[in-house]
Amino acid sequence: MNKLSIDENGFFFVDNECVNNIFEKIHGSNNFFEWLVSSLCVEHAGELRYIRELVEKKNSCNFPLLVCGDDLDFSCTIVVVEVKYSKNTVIWNKFGTVKRDVNYWENYRNSGIRKVEDWTDSDWKKYNSIAYELLYDENFFDEWCSANWNEEIYRRMWGYYHEYLNNDTNIEWIGEVNFRFDVNNYRKCFE
Numbered sequence: 383m384n385k386l387s388i389d390e391n392g393f394f395f396v397d398n399e400c401v402n403n404i405f406e407k408i409h410g411s412n413n414f415f416e417w418l419v420s421s422l423c424v425e426h427a428g429e430l431r432y433i434r435e436l437v438e439k440k441n442s443c444n445f446p447l448l449v450c451g452d453d454l455d456f457s458c459t460i461v462v463v464e465v466k467y468s469k470n471t472v473i474w475n476k477f478g479t480v481k482r483d484v485n486y487w488e489n490y491r492n493s494g495i496r497k498v499e500d501w502t503d504s505d506w507k508k509y510n511s512i513a514y515e516l517l518y519d520e521n522f523f524d525e526w527c528s529a530n531w532n533e534e535i536y537r538r539m540w541g542y543y544h545e546y547l548n549n550d551t552n553i554e555w556i557g558e559v560n561f562r563f564d565v566n567n568y569r570k571c572f573e
Contacts, residue, residue, distance in 0.1 A: 384396050392422060392423040405556070422572065423451075425454045443464075446547060448460070463477045467565070481553065493541035493542030495516055495526065496523070498513065
């Protein structure tokens with residue numbers, strides 16, 4: 383079993399070696415991973431909520447582990463690890479970078495509150511009276527987003543990023559790692 387830890391600067395370590403260095407060695411690049419930080423360092427509460435839910439729900443997925451240290455969000459470089467959960471173990475099989483969709487901004491922008499196919503019954507009760515304006519009035523939509531930005535970001539994480547990150551055609555797989563972690567130790571690192 384490998385040991386996962388995180389330091390006060392937001393860097394992940396596997397068996398006391400920084401994940402960035404491990405990935406760098408496998409990738410063989412010249413400092414590509416040097417400027418990336420843990421996704422736990424993102425600045426938006428909606429993005430952090432999404433990351434913590436992935437861990438809490440034990441979602442087997444392509445997990446966003448590292449992001450650009452300058453932007454501290456999902457708008458720039460994202461490194462994912464393929465995560466598989468079993469009863470007592472979390473496995474990282476491989477890692478890669480996310481390729482950008484040519485229609486990124488439009489798809490991302492319309493994947494939050496505007497993605498009415500994801501609305502719950504509660505959403506319909508709450509937003510039914512303004513649904514038309516949210517969908518077709520750009521000024522109204524922009525104002526709603528400004529007033530509800532954390533909620534909108536959270537919806538976009540599930541409505542766009544989660545689907546996008548888990549379509550392997552959107553990932554440039556770099557290398558295999560085959561790390562195995564105790565599920566309880568793993569969860570503590572993300573709390």
